Amino acid sequence: MKSDLPERTFEFARRIVKLCQFLDEKPGVSRTMANQLLRSGTSIGANVEEGQASQSPADFISKYSISCKEARETHYWLRLLASSDIVPPDRVSDLEAECNELIAILTTIIKKMRSKEK
Helix, strand or coil, X not given: CCCCHHHHHHHHHHHHHHHHHHHHCCCCHHHHHHHHHHHHHHHHHXXXXXXXXXXXXXXXXXXXXXXXXXXXXXXXXXXXXXXXXXXXHHHHHHHHHHHHHHHHHHHHHHHHHHHHHC
């Protein structure tokens, strides 16, 4: 069952935190990448939450646009972790798939909101 977007992005962030805790146990590059992933991966839901309390349609679009950019960055870090053999690809494949879905959902919402503004 798919949950509403704020709950879904919160759950995604929780999973990112768990992955970053795993990465933080490793020395070197893993920690640096974990910091980047943690920042972008948790920002998705934070901006969706801010968008829920937006003051205008433009503010809503702005928050969701930031969330979409953060989702794209998160997808980048997940791909890089897997392709660099820092994390086994099967460990992040579900996160990558969910991230792609979040990008698609956010993009659709942003496009619909922009078309309403015209």
